[in-house]
Structure formats: structure tokens, C-alpha cells
Amino acid sequence: MKTAKTQKKSVKDIIKKYDSDKTAMIAILQDVQEEFRYLPKEALSSISKQMDVPLTRIYEIATFYNAFSLKPRGKNLVEVCAGTACHVQGAARLMDRMERDLAIKCGETTTDKIFSLEEVRCLGCCSLAPVVRISGNIHPNLTQDEVPKILKNYK
Amino acid sequence: MSKINTLEDLNKAAKRGLESIIPPKTKVMVGMATSGIASGAQEVYDALAEEVKKRKLDIILSKTGAMGMDCIEPLVDVLQPNKPRLAYSKVTAKKVPEIVDQIVKGAVNGSKPTYRMDEEDFICLNEKKPYFKGSLPKDLDGIPKISDVNFYKKQLKLATRNCGMIDFESIDEYIAKGGYFSLHKALTKMKPDEIIDEIIASGLRGRGGGGFPAGIKWQTCRRAHGDIKYVICNGDEGDPGAYMDRSVMEGDPHSVIEGMIIGAYAIGSSQGFIYVRNEYPLAVRNLQRALDQAREYGLLGKNILNTGFDFDLRIGKGAGAFVCGESTALMTSLEGKAGEPRAKYIHTVEHGLWDRPSNLNNVETWANVPAIISRGAKWFSSIGCKNNSGTKVFCLVGKINNIGMVEVPMGIPLKEIIYEIGGGIPGGKKYKAVQTGGPSGGCLPDKLIDISVDFDSLWNAGSMMGSGGMIVMDETTCMVDIARYFIDFLEFESCGKCTPCREGVHRMNEILRDICDGRGKEGDVELLESMSQGIVDGALCALGSTAANPVLSTLKYFRDEYVAHVRDKKCPAGVCKALIRFSISDEKCTGCGVCLKKCPSECISGEKKKTHVIDQTKCIKCGVCKESCKFDAIIVE
Numbered sequence: 177m178k179t180a181k182t183q184k185k186s187v188k189d190i191i192k193k194y195d196s197d198k199t200a201m202i203a204i205l206q207d208v209q210e211e212f213r214y215l216p217k218e219a220l221s222s223i224s225k226q227m228d229v230p231l232t233r234i235y236e237i238a239t240f241y242n243a244f245s246l247k248p249r250g251k252n253l254v255e256v257c258a259g260t261a262c263h264v265q266g267a268a269r270l271m272d273r274m275e276r277d278l279a280i281k282c283g284e285t286t287t288d289k290i291f292s293l294e295e296v297r298c299l300g301c302c303s304l305a306p307v308v309r310i311s312g313n314i315h316p317n318l319t320q321d322e323v324p325k326i327l328k329n330y331k
Numbered sequence: 332m333s334k335i336n337t338l339e340d341l342n343k344a345a346k347r348g349l350e351s352i353i354p355p356k357t358k359v360m361v362g363m364a365t366s367g368i369a370s371g372a373q374e375v376y377d378a379l380a381e382e383v384k385k386r387k388l389d390i391i392l393s394k395t396g397a398m399g400m401d402c403i404e405p406l407v408d409v410l411q412p413n414k415p416r417l418a419y420s421k422v423t424a425k426k427v428p429e430i431v432d433q434i435v436k437g438a439v440n441g442s443k444p445t446y447r448m449d450e451e452d453f454i455c456l457n458e459k460k461p462y463f464k465g466s467l468p469k470d471l472d473g474i475p476k477i478s479d480v481n482f483y484k485k486q487l488k489l490a491t492r493n494c495g496m497i498d499f500e501s502i503d504e505y506i507a508k509g510g511y512f513s514l515h516k517a518l519t520k521m522k523p524d525e526i527i528d529e530i531i532a533s534g535l536r537g538r539g540g541g542g543f544p545a546g547i548k549w550q551t552c553r554r555a556h557g558d559i560k561y562v563i564c565n566g567d568e569g570d571p572g573a574y575m576d577r578s579v580m581e582g583d584p585h586s587v588i589e590g591m592i593i594g595a596y597a598i599g600s601s602q603g604f605i606y607v608r609n610e611y612p613l614a615v616r617n618l619q620r621a622l623d624q625a626r627e628y629g630l631l632g633k634n635i636l637n638t639g640f641d642f643d644l645r646i647g648k649g650a651g652a653f654v655c656g657e658s659t660a661l662m663t664s665l666e667g668k669a670g671e672p673r674a675k676y677i678h679t680v681e682h683g684l685w686d687r688p689s690n691l692n693n694v695e696t697w698a699n700v701p702a703i704i705s706r707g708a709k710w711f712s713s714i715g716c717k718n719n720s721g722t723k724v725f726c727l728v729g730k731i732n733n734i735g736m737v738e739v740p741m742g743i744p745l746k747e748i749i750y751e752i753g754g755g756i757p758g759g760k761k762y763k764a765v766q767t768g769g770p771s772g773g774c775l776p777d778k779l780i781d782i783s784v785d786f787d788s789l790w791n792a793g794s795m796m797g798s799g800g801m802i803v804m805d806e807t808t809c810m811v812d813i814a815r816y817f818i819d820f821l822e823f824e825s826c827g828k829c830t831p832c833r834e835g836v837h838r839m840n841e842i843l844r845d846i847c848d849g850r851g852k853e854g855d856v857e858l859l860e861s862m863s864q865g866i867v868d869g870a871l872c873a874l875g876s877t878a879a880n881p882v883l884s885t886l887k888y889f890r891d892e893y894v895a896h897v898r899d900k901k902c903p904a905g906v907c908k909a910l911i912r913f914s915i916s917d918e919k920c921t922g923c924g925v926c927l928k929k930c931p932s933e934c935i936s937g938e939k940k941k942t943h944v945i946d947q948t949k950c951i952k953c954g955v956c957k958e959s960c961k962f963d964a965i966i967v968e
Binding site: 305 | 609667824
């Protein structure tokens, strides 16, 4: 975990990178999220102060877009694709299996903070359906059966 | 690299590019679009690089985009001097040494390429260059030409002309294919109004779904009041099941950029934006590289091609909101706000981004522009059918044999896409429907299999073109579940601004969930119908007003499935968990024990070589037994 001081510094650097441009708010939040894997409350407050944008505005953006998380995420983000092609090829059953094997519900993080489970609306890999993306790697044509082995590789 | 100012400079770059497209030594290309990488192309590329280094070979190794036939990736193309270009499919790192052996020997033996290409098509230049002279080498007898492969036979690639053919990291290769010559022609030989007239005459309609004539949009934006105007590329390909825009942005980013510069000149804009979804990191990287290259060549920035025209482009990244694919929401998002749509009576061509005239087209539309400018409106409008000129790219996915991205002339019968290009339904199952147009679209059942695939015919059938996703469904797909899936998607993605969409879609989802869970009541279907009409009439934006389409179209063609769910509490396709039951066929079960081992809830029992039994009280209906049974012995009813 980053200390409060280093956290403040990286938020400052990110804002500087975008010249405190208010229209770049989404990009700034994306960079902050990439840095911390979620949007820490303190980071949002300091963006609000430094850029002179009401915190409610930032909160509106942070909650409107699905890519942002206000809760800390685990080391690995497991995203089960819920696009139409994946749905037709059994994505819902894949999600059930993930929930069972990780013992969490979609949107939650395991107690050991290793996995967060989320649903994503189409990764554009429809030809390989059903797919799951784990920490940026796409696993194609996944069957329920392969789930335990794949999760093990990320532990 | 020095800036390109004249036609001569452009020709020089093209010459360099041609030397790298058809080089005097062996070249190996790996399909490295997202789909290729997900199938293992990176490992293949690394293995190739290592093998080349180990054997100290003088070989060019390059990355290319996706050709379209995603079901045979990773794809490795080998091009040797004076020989056809050979495509090896489903290559693994293990197979690499053997392919390199073949390269060294210069002869095919062992694993055979899937198809060969005898010539390279330079669409924008209207010429074809053969890879070899004389007769076909004997060892290549029996390897089909790409034009004889069913998947490619009826295709015509315009928007995806360079995808999978050129190195997406090389601007010179793009120029060699005729790229930026259209821009040169537009800036030096055409007046803005002439360009707009050409686009109008070509009949190009917006490929993002609406099908609005692109030229008319440009003209309205050009005539709109204001000094500052914007051109925008919609790369927020949110429709699940469609990924052609990703393929173009990844595999041929310059075609989009060139189209946009031409459009900007015609409209009178000096700043443009490409809005790309958050889910497409590779597209962002490839576009960014292409923008930097174009700037370095002086094709973006001040005084482009020494004509005095200034224009620059910036990428805006989405953050995962489906509604941002809608034009007004996209513009609000580009302004750095929550992407809520605005009422449609205010036209974005007059009051768009920052309230200034803004012209938005999607990736595929922009990619068509350079081809139209170089070959002319007459040529473009000769392709396709009445009022639907040109081609359309589709993503053929779901329950279909040849999964992939296809580009076909408009007006092609659906049947040819499904059965000839797509190769029909796997496992001898029956075709049920194809879903087009994303969540706002609809389903086309078997009786419409002969329909002409164009904007107007699909619209009249209660579906729409959308961005071009085609999700094929067979008898094991439940249409009520599909409707529920889309409504659930739309409820989640509704921005919440207007009540009909926010509340109406939510209520419809509740009813559909009840129906799928076996709690459907008489009258539910009729209630869904009347609610649908309310949403169509009352919603604010295009997303809301088409939100009921998945329900309306499945009701229109598959009403009996709704009735079976509500009245008989049965799911005929065997999908809706609450209405189905798994059992094992006495006849087919061989007692192999695979299902017993794989069942996560340990509810299957039975001795070896004897019929197994499922304990219904413990079964969680996960379907693992059905997925793993090799003898098709699991019955779902």
C-alpha cells in the first residue's frame, strides 16, 4: 500500500501531466486508477482541491463509468465477458463457476485480496467466446472445467 | 524522417513501403490483433524470433492485423521472393521450427498452409501486383487460393482492405497501398464542396448503425454557423458481438486518420477527436503510434502537404459506458463529463462538442473515405444494392462454423453469409435466428433467411444493421433468455436521465426475469408489449427508444417460446435454469465416469460401465456434465 505522502505525489504528477485540464478528468481518473487499482477517496479529494472541481462532480464521473471502482480491487481483476456471443456460448455458467470457485459474488474481492470478480460488457473477442480476461490476459474459448487450473496460475 | 510536402515525397515513401510489402527476401507476418494475441500469437511471434536468431536467418519478421477468419488463428503468413504468400493457420510455438524448416528449404512438406495468395490487391490504386511470375511451384499444388476458400469467396474488402495485409506499425506500407494519395488528391485537386459532392454521390451511409448519408451530414456541418468545427470518430464500439472497428483501428489505423483529415478539410475543421472504448487498449496504442507517424510526416499538424491546411487529431478514451456510443453522449464524455445523452432535436452538426458544429462518423465510415476519393463515387456506388452502396463489415459469431469478420457487398442474401461464408451451424444443429444490430436490434428467424442484408431490408424486418454484429443462434438458444439478456444489458447501461428508459426497462427486466424463473403469469406477454410501445414513444435518445426492440422482435417471431415459459413452465431450448432438469440417458450412457468426476456438487453416482444417475435434490444445473459428456448422454428437458 502506498503511504499518504507518495499517494499525494503521484496524484499531483498525474494532474500535472494533463495541465490541470478539467476536460481531461476522465483520463486523469483512469491514470489514478491504474496507479492504485481503484480510486481512493483521498486521491479524489486532492484532485478536487488541486483542480478546483467540486468533489460531487468527480464522484458523478467516477460512478457513471463502469471502468472505475471506488472499492479497493484485488491483485488480479477477473473480468467475465458478458457480450452477446459469450452469453450464447455459456458465459452465465462461467460466471457461476467463478463465483463458486472464488467464493465471492460478482463485484466482490476475495478476503486474501488476490482476486476481484467483475462482469465486462464485451471485450470485442467475440470470435473466441466465451472469454475471460484476467489481469489483462484474455483466456479464449474457456470451459467451466478449465477455471480452477487457470485461477491457480494467478495465485 | 523528413516531412512529406509533395507528390514526389509521397511516391518515395510508397516505394519504401512497397519494398517492405513485397521484399526481396523472406518475410514472415504474424496476425497480432487482439484476437490473434488471445489465441497465442505473441508466443508464436517470440518463438519465430528466437528460431530466426538461433539459425542466423536473414528474415523479416513483422506484425499484421486480423484477416478476419478468427477461428483459425494464430495465423502466420510466409512470403518468399517470387512465390505465393502462404498462410499457416492455428500455429503454435511448437509448430514454429517446422515452418522455419519449410522456409529454409523453400518447399512445403509436412504441415500444409491453409491457403495461398497469388497477388496483392492495391484497392485504392486499382491494381494488383503478383507475388510471383510463371507457373505455380509444384509443392503448392492442392493448396487452395484464398479466393477459393468458402469464407473469403464472396467477400470484398474495402474498409478492411489492409487489415492482415500490411504491417500496422509501418506508415510507409500504408502509403504503398495508396494511402494518403487520396488526401493529396483532396487537398491539391479538389475543393471542399467537390469532396462533399463526391461523398454524397457515392451514397456512403454511416456504418455505425443509423445509416444516415455521410455526405449530407458533412454538408450540413460545413454550412453550420461557427468558425470552430470538429470532426469526431466514434470508436466506442459498444454493441456486444461487433468488433470490426477494433480490427480496423488495430490493423489499419491510418485509413481512419486519412479519412478524417479529408473529412476535416471538406467540412472546414482544424481539430478532430477519436473516441475509443476503454476495453480496446491495443487499438489505442496502434492509433497513437499512427498519429505520431502522421505528425512526423507532416500529414497532421500545421500546413499539411504544404497546402496551408491545418488539422490535428487527439484520442479520447472511454471508461466503460455503452451509452457513450450514442453521438451526443459521446460528445459529453469527450468534454470530460458523465456521458449523458442530450435531446435529439438539437443537431450535433450544429451544436455538438462544446456547443460547436461537430461531425461524427464511426470507424468503418471514415475508413471507406480514402477509397472513395481515390476510386471515385461512381465506382463505389456500383458496389452493393439500391440506396445501399459499398460493402459492410460483419462479425459472424455465436453458433456458426466459420467464426470471424467478413466484409461483403451490401444486399447479399443472409443465407449466403450464414451457409456459404459461415459454413452453417456446428454439430448438425438447426439454425434458429441471427441477432443483428446489438441491443437495439432484433432477430431474423429461419423464414427470413433469404433476406437481403442492407440497411432498409433489415429495418423493415424489425431488426437493424447496427454496427454489424451477427450473432448466430441455434436450437439450444432460448429466445426469451436472449430478450432478458439484452434488457438486462440495457437496464445496466441506461444512463438514468429519462424515466421511460430508466424505469420502463427496469420493469421489463423484472417481468422477463419472472418468466425465465418460472413465475410468469398470464398477461405478462401483453404487458411487455404495451410497455415496449411506451418506451419507444417516450425515451429521450436512440438507445432508449430502441431498447424494447429485442423484446418486440423475439415476440414477433418466437411468441410460442414465451408461451411455453409462461403457460407450460418449460424452456424448449433447455437454457432457463429454473425450468429445466438434467438427467442421463439410459441408452447413451456408457458409464465412463467423466461426468461423475467433473460434477462440482457431487450429485452424480453410478458404477463403472453402468448408467449413471443425477440426484435432482443436489443438482445445481451448472451443465458441466453436459459439456463434458462425449456420448451426448445428458438430457436437458
